[in-house]
Amino acid sequence: MKKVWFAPLNTLNTDEVAAKVMALYEKAEIKKILAKDEYTAVKIHFGEKNNTGHIRPDWIKPLLKAFKETGTKPFLTDTNTLYRGERQNSIDHLLQAYEHGFSIENLGVPIIIADGLLSKNYSEVPIKGQHFQTVKIANDILHSHSLVVLSHLTGHILSGFGAAIKNLAMGCAPRSGKQIQHADIRPQVTVEKCRACGLCIKWCPKDAIVIYDGAAKIDTEKCYGCGECIASCRHQAIKHSYADSSVNLQEKMAEYALGAIQDKEGKVCYINFLTHITKECDCVNKAQDKISEDIGILASYDPVAIDQASLDLLQDKTQEDILKRIWPNNDYNAQLAHAEKIGLGSRKYELIEI
Numbered sequence: 001m002k003k004v005w006f007a008p009l010n011t012l013n014t015d016e017v018a019a020k021v022m023a024l025y026e027k028a029e030i031k032k033i034l035a036k037d038e039y040t041a042v043k044i045h046f047g048e049k050n051n052t053g054h055i056r057p058d059w060i061k062p063l064l065k066a067f068k069e070t071g072t073k074p075f076l077t078d079t080n081t082l083y084r085g086e087r088q089n090s091i092d093h094l095l096q097a098y099e100h101g102f103s104i105e106n107l108g109v110p111i112i113i114a115d116g117l118l119s120k121n122y123s124e125v126p127i128k129g130q131h132f133q134t135v136k137i138a139n140d141i142l143h144s145h146s147l148v149v150l151s152h153l154t155g156h157i158l159s160g161f162g163a164a165i166k167n168l169a170m171g172c173a174p175r176s177g178k179q180i181q182h183a184d185i186r187p188q189v190t191v192e193k194c195r196a197c198g199l200c201i202k203w204c205p206k207d208a209i210v211i212y213d214g215a216a217k218i219d220t221e222k223c224y225g226c227g228e229c230i231a232s233c234r235h236q237a238i239k240h241s242y243a244d245s246s247v248n249l250q251e252k253m254a255e256y257a258l259g260a261i262q263d264k265e266g267k268v269c270y271i272n273f274l275t276h277i278t279k280e281c282d283c284v285n286k287a288q289d290k291i292s293e294d295i296g297i298l299a300s301y302d303p304v305a306i307d308q309a310s311l312d313l314l315q316d317k318t319q320e321d322i323l324k325r326i327w328p329n330n331d332y333n334a335q336l337a338h339a340e341k342i343g344l345g346s347r348k349y350e351l352i353e354i
């Protein structure tokens with residue numbers, strides 16, 4: 001049974017959230033994965049423009065200070081996105097992080113976009129997977145000695161939910177690695193629902209959509225399955241075609257997650273924030289309503305255990321499997337089951353409330 005430490009929260013008061021994060025740091029003894037003069041990548045999502053659900057910089061300020069006191073060299077990090085937005089290249093990404101308060105002046109640690117200016121800074125990492133024998137991992141995460149993965153639990157339009165596993169999988173991959181994970185997603189337009197508003201055209205990074213005969217039409221040769229059109233359509237006129245595509249995506253995610261932590265045994269820790277949980281992820285360019293009361297923060301050394309515990313706590317809080325209700329075609333169990341099968345971690349856990 002893998003240990004998962006849980007600090008419940010009733011408020012998102014900054015001092016209280018930061019204190020709970022520090023309580024987890026102490027109880028889970030996170031210090032033990034850090035060492036003097038080593039590089040510590042602190043993986044986070046800075047939040048897309050207009051997103052308000054992301055982890056707040058001031059929540060982790062004391063944590064980063066504690067990291068520095070061990071003598072390790074921490075830096076905040078993320079990788080560039082596949083979709084068209086404010087985090088598609090390192091310059092816009094850094095400016096967006098700064099806009100959300102993630103600055104060296106505020107936090108005392110630098111930010112490094114781990115896959116480089118144009119997302120070409122990565123290595124092929126060998127793994128023993130079902131879909132992949134190598135995965136592409138951003139070099140500045142790969143070359144760090146230790147990794148602390150800070151994840152905000154949300155629902156997800158393609159994978160049902162996203163937390164620690166997804167943060168490792170998509171979050172540590174360059175754009176080309178993200179693209180390979182998405183390759184089975186085939187969006188389809190329901191012509192009767194389409195209002196020809198053109199919003200999906202604006203967001204498609206591959207210019208794969210045109211309005212034809214009064215409705216959106218997708219060029220399947222150009223489309224690489226990022227799912228942005230599905231997320232951007234306000235009329236539910238685009239769906240991905242098969243439930244299988246979600247399963248494949250999730251299994252590929254689990255394998256990428258495995259690659260992201262290769263050679264880091266005993267040097268990776270996960271912290272999940274069950275705060276302002278939303279239907280869609282923090283890549284969405286808008287403020288979203290929360291779908292649950294705030295629950296708390298969890299820490300673990302096992303990405304599968306912490307995600308399973310996070311989902312169980314969400315189910316307890318909402319008294320239903322709310323993510324399955326919201327995303328009925330994306331059974332999120334696929335990523336947990338495959339992750340367990342390939343040895344990423346265990347779904348069995350012991351919850352230690354602090």
Ligand code: SF4
Nearest residue numbers: 194195197198200233
């Ligand atoms: S965003 Fe939706 S409604 Fe608008 S053109 Fe695209 S598919 Fe049609």
Ligand code: SF4
Nearest residue numbers: 204223224226227229
């Ligand atoms: S058409 Fe394809 S490439 Fe364009 S937004 Fe949709 S999924 Fe992404």
